[in-house]
Amino acid sequence: MVKTNKRILRAVLMLTYLMITGVLLFLISSIFSFLNTGADRSKMLHTEVKKVDQYLPKISWKLDGNEGREISKQKLNAVQNDYIDSWYVKHIAYKTNTRVGIKDYFTESARNNIYDILDYNKLNNTSIQSTTLQHNLDIEFFSEDGQLIVLKDTNAIEYKKVFKDDKLVLESTEVSDYKYVLLLEDGFWRVRHMVKESSEKFKDISQKTPISYTNIKGINYYPQATPWDMYGDKFDINIIEKDFNIIKKANLNSIRIFVPYEDFGKANVKWEKLEKLKQVLDIALKVDLKVVVTLFDFYGNYDVLDWTLNQRHAETIVETFKDHNAILAWDVKNEPNLDFDSRGKENVTAWLDFMIILIKDIDKNHPVTIGWSNTESATILKEKVDVVSFHYYEDIANFEKEYLDLKTKITDKPIILQEFGLSSYGGFWRPFASSEEDQALYHKEIQNILTKNNVPFMSWTLYDFDIVPKEVLGKLPWRTNPQKKFGFINNKGEKKLSYKYISN
Amino acid sequence: MKLKQIYFLLFFQLVIISSFSQEIITKNTLVSLLSTQTEYTVSDKIILDFKTKDNNNYTLYCSNSYGSSVIKPIISEEKISFEIPFFLSKKRGILSWKLINNKEILSGNITLKPKQQPTSIETYLGPPSIDAGGLDYTMLVVIPTDSLDNPIIDNSKVTVKHQFLQSEKKEAILTDKLIGYKNIYSPTKSGRMIISSESYGLNSKEFDVNIMPAIATDFKIFVDRNHEYADGNQITTFYTSIIRDKNKNIISDGSYIEFYITNKEGGILKTAATTINGVAHAKIIHPDFEDIWKIKAYFIGIAESNTLTIKYKKVIDDYIVSFKENNRVVNVGPLESFMGQIIPDGLSVKLSIYKKDILINALYKESNNGFASFFLDPNIYEKGQYQIIIETAGIKKEFKSFKIW
Numbered sequence: 078m079v080k081t082n083k084r085i086l087r088a089v090l091m092l093t094y095l096m097i098t099g100v101l102l103f104l105i106s107s108i109f110s111f112l113n114t115g116a117d118r119s120k121m122l123h124t125e126v127k128k129v130d131q132y133l134p135k136i137s138w139k140l141d142g143n144e145g146r147e148i149s150k151q152k153l154n155a156v157q158n159d160y161i162d163s164w165y166v167k168h169i170a171y172k173t174n175t176r177v178g179i180k181d182y183f184t185e186s187a188r189n190n191i192y193d194i195l196d197y198n199k200l201n202n203t204s205i206q207s208t209t210l211q212h213n214l215d216i217e218f219f220s221e222d223g224q225l226i227v228l229k230d231t232n233a234i235e236y237k238k239v240f241k242d243d244k245l246v247l248e249s250t251e252v253s254d255y256k257y258v259l260l261l262e263d264g265f266w267r268v269r270h271m272v273k274e275s276s277e278k279f280k281d282i283s284q285k286t287p288i289s290y291t292n293i294k295g296i297n298y299y300p301q302a303t304p305w306d307m308y309g310d311k312f313d314i315n316i317i318e319k320d321f322n323i324i325k326k327a328n329l330n331s332i333r334i335f336v337p338y339e340d341f342g343k344a345n346v347k348w349e350k351l352e353k354l355k356q357v358l359d360i361a362l363k364v365d366l367k368v369v370v371t372l373f374d375f376y377g378n379y380d381v382l383d384w385t386l387n388q389r390h391a392e393t394i395v396e397t398f399k400d401h402n403a404i405l406a407w408d409v410k411n412e413p414n415l416d417f418d419s420r421g422k423e424n425v426t427a428w429l430d431f432m433i434i435l436i437k438d439i440d441k442n443h444p445v446t447i448g449w450s451n452t453e454s455a456t457i458l459k460e461k462v463d464v465v466s467f468h469y470y471e472d473i474a475n476f477e478k479e480y481l482d483l484k485t486k487i488t489d490k491p492i493i494l495q496e497f498g499l500s501s502y503g504g505f506w507r508p509f510a511s512s513e514e515d516q517a518l519y520h521k522e523i524q525n526i527l528t529k530n531n532v533p534f535m536s537w538t539l540y541d542f543d544i545v546p547k548e549v550l551g552k553l554p555w556r557t558n559p560q561k562k563f564g565f566i567n568n569k570g571e572k573k574l575s576y577k578y579i580s581n
Numbered sequence: 582m583k584l585k586q587i588y589f590l591l592f593f594q595l596v597i598i599s600s601f602s603q604e605i606i607t608k609n610t611l612v613s614l615l616s617t618q619t620e621y622t623v624s625d626k627i628i629l630d631f632k633t634k635d636n637n638n639y640t641l642y643c644s645n646s647y648g649s650s651v652i653k654p655i656i657s658e659e660k661i662s663f664e665i666p667f668f669l670s671k672k673r674g675i676l677s678w679k680l681i682n683n684k685e686i687l688s689g690n691i692t693l694k695p696k697q698q699p700t701s702i703e704t705y706l707g708p709p710s711i712d713a714g715g716l717d718y719t720m721l722v723v724i725p726t727d728s729l730d731n732p733i734i735d736n737s738k739v740t741v742k743h744q745f746l747q748s749e750k751k752e753a754i755l756t757d758k759l760i761g762y763k764n765i766y767s768p769t770k771s772g773r774m775i776i777s778s779e780s781y782g783l784n785s786k787e788f789d790v791n792i793m794p795a796i797a798t799d800f801k802i803f804v805d806r807n808h809e810y811a812d813g814n815q816i817t818t819f820y821t822s823i824i825r826d827k828n829k830n831i832i833s834d835g836s837y838i839e840f841y842i843t844n845k846e847g848g849i850l851k852t853a854a855t856t857i858n859g860v861a862h863a864k865i866i867h868p869d870f871e872d873i874w875k876i877k878a879y880f881i882g883i884a885e886s887n888t889l890t891i892k893y894k895k896v897i898d899d900y901i902v903s904f905k906e907n908n909r910v911v912n913v914g915p916l917e918s919f920m921g922q923i924i925p926d927g928l929s930v931k932l933s934i935y936k937k938d939i940l941i942n943a944l945y946k947e948s949n950n951g952f953a954s955f956f957l958d959p960n961i962y963e964k965g966q967y968q969i970i971i972e973t974a975g976i977k978k979e980f981k982s983f984k985i986w
Binding site for chain 1: 640642644645646647648649650651653666668669671672673674675677679681683684685688690705706707708709718719720722724730731732758759760762764
């Protein structure tokens with residue numbers, strides 16, 4: 078007995094010794110290898126100076142000539158840059174009640190007018206978050222010596238959120254006409270005089286666009302191998318074409334795809350990404366599938382000063398594809414109501430509102446919708462969207478009632494069930510979770526309800542996935558694993574039991 | 582028992598009163614604006630009155646040309662008043678207001694007009710110098726501003742005054758787009774013009790514009806030299822006539838005139854000078870051999886002169902070459918000038934030495950006291966048969982089968 082105990086003790090001691098040595102060796106070697114890596118050579122020289130896009134409101138010029146000296150395109154550009162920067166520093170100043178940057182863009186006497194307001198706001202704990210969405214500029218006068226400009230800004234759209242004691246007290250959108258006298262000082266076009274000549278409340282004049290057809294039998298689509306990363310390096314149009322054929326053969330007529338905001342290059346959309354999206358849309362047209370394009374995937378800032386960048390992003394994409402025949406509708410954002418807690422409901426709603434106005438202004442042929450994650454949120458902005466979309470992942474027993482309730486609230490617009498589904502994730506260790514049979518049963522039942530009530534639908538999703546990026550649901554396996562098993566076809570390409578009920 | 586009844590009554594009253602007060606609140610969310618004036622002048626005191634019975638939590642959002650703020654009310658009975666702070670009401674333009682009580686209740690605009698009387702006239706004049714002749718102009722831009730630094734009302738009269746030599750002019754312009762401007766064209770004469778402006782009795786500072794002569798017209802050139810001999814020593818001066826623009830203004834001092842000289846062989850020599858009082862004097866040394874020069878002057882890209890031809894005469898007709906010390910010392914001279922005088926030191930003499938028609942070397946010397954002496958070093962030039970050519974003042978002398986030992 079004593080002998081065995083001694084042996085155990087000895088073995089434990091030896092193992093501990095080995096482990097400590099191992100850990101020490103690992104630490105020393107990692108320090109050694111860290112010290113052996115040199116400086117990053119690409120960072121030795123400041124070879125490139127990148128201009129960061131911080132603020133890009135929509136700008137249009139009325140180039141109808143001006144009094145005084147003729148103005149060159151280069152000079153116009155310089156004026157535009159400094160003028161827009163003057164707005165940007167003003168937004169920052171009123172947001173933070175600090176004077177940073179003001180003196181670069183306003184002459185000595187003009188800046189005092191801003192300082193007065195800033196001081197008062199600071200004293201009274203008032204701050205204003207604002208942005209401008211549009212400027213229509215016109216040079217009215219350019220002096221012969223090239224030092225003075227009279228600039229007119231018509232229908233400048235200003236959005237403001239007024240905070241008093243850190244509480245939002247007012248949201249205001251104004252359309253104003255301004256007249257400026259700008260002086261060239263120290264290489265800056267500085268504001269000398271600024272006169273607001275008129276100001277009105279912003280009116281949304283966008284027209285409703287009816288959806289081309291409501292008999293939607295659709296599915297949310299990601300390629301099996303590259304979910305949430307459809308336009309990355311592994312983009313393969315042949316795989317997508319094959320999948321689209323599968324979808325078409327399954328008696329479905331539409332798909333919903335996602336455009337990731339950062340991956341597409343934020344405000345400056347990359348042409349190679351647009352090219353890939355174009356290929357996807359072209360194939361959809363070829364196979365005769367209608368496409369709902371969901372914008373702003375993986376975006377969640379909504380900060381007022383970020384709006385202009387977002388708008389340039391949406392503008393480029395919508396402008397490029399507004400005449401594409403495969404497009405069924407624009408979905409502004411996927412499940413924005415999930416950001417209400419972290420970003421504020423007012424913020425998100427206002428962001429969506431202006432994004433809808435922008436998209437509708439560019440594309441007058443395709444309807445706009447928002448992919449709300451539940452029926453409660455689906456009534457938000459119902460006057461603004463053309464089609465109401467909602468997602469349903471709750472108990473199937475309540476579905477019909479919730480849908481009919483929603484229908485009484487929204488009488489004049491089509492309602493689309495834009496996402497629904499059930500994971501087949503389960504197994505002997507989670508006997509009560511789910512199974513392929515449960516999933517099939519779910520789809521059978523829901524299809525009955527959908528047929529009965531004639532509900533346009535788009536299910537989640539075609540494939541089981543092997544990977545779910547951590548940006549989607551985090552890293553925790555008990556959250557990501559079920560998400561991998563929502564497909565009608567498993568990761569080996571075999572049809573699951575639910576496939577039978579993919580459409581009606 | 583009685584106590585109980587009293588309590589009950591009290592409670593009952595409380596219930597009634599509280600229900601009344603609730604009713605009042607619902608009624609009084611109806612707020613109306615009492616102030617009717619919507620147009621003010623910038624220094625006016627602006628007070629907005631609203632009729633309301635409940636006076637909790639009202640604030641007024643105001644936004645003028647430069648920014649926005651939120652102001653607190655002054656509460657009195659059945660009325661709340663907002664006094665627009667001076668820093669918002671002092672600027673010309675639209676002042677938008679919104680009455681807020683958790684949300685927007687009423688809104689409106691006030692127009693703030695600038696004062697008519699300016700207290701300063703900001704003046705920008707440029708370009709500061711222009712060409713005479715009535716084609717070029719300078720622009721006067723004025724921004725008359727009131728005591729609160731607002732550009733005064735559009736269509737205000739500004740008188741532009743300018744003086745040049747004997748003429749004094751006054752012209753009226755109207756401000757438009759916050760500013761007023763006038764193009765002032767140059768007179769035909771060069772000089773200095775004085776400009777000022779006046780608006781509603783207020784006079785600006787004095788500004789001046791230089792009226793520079795316009796571009797030059799073609800001119801003539803002349804030559805001045807001590808003698809006409811090519812002695813390589815004296816200096817020839819070329820000068821221009823007084824260069825003027827088309828309105829007879831003498832062109833600006835310091836204009837650069839270049840003189841191009843083409844000699845007999847087609848080579849080009851160049852000299853240059855800048856003008857003073859319209860005349861440029863350029864100098865060049867005489868050639869040291871007989872030559873004919875053709876001279877033309879240019880104000881590059883602007884004007885040119887006539888062509889002048891001058892001749893330089895030979896100064897030396899002949900000279901003697903003597904050999905000494907095994908023919909290794911070659912003396913050239915005496916070199917005598919046109920009156921027989923010794924030519925000034927520094928005349929270039931060239932000795933070329935050939936062997937079997939191949940040039941071996943060319944030696945240069947400058948004359949000293951009328952002589953130039955060459956030494957043919959035995960370490961370089963071995964004994965033997967050579968050919969030498971001596972050249973100076975345009976005269977060539979050749980010695981064939983020249984032997985040194």
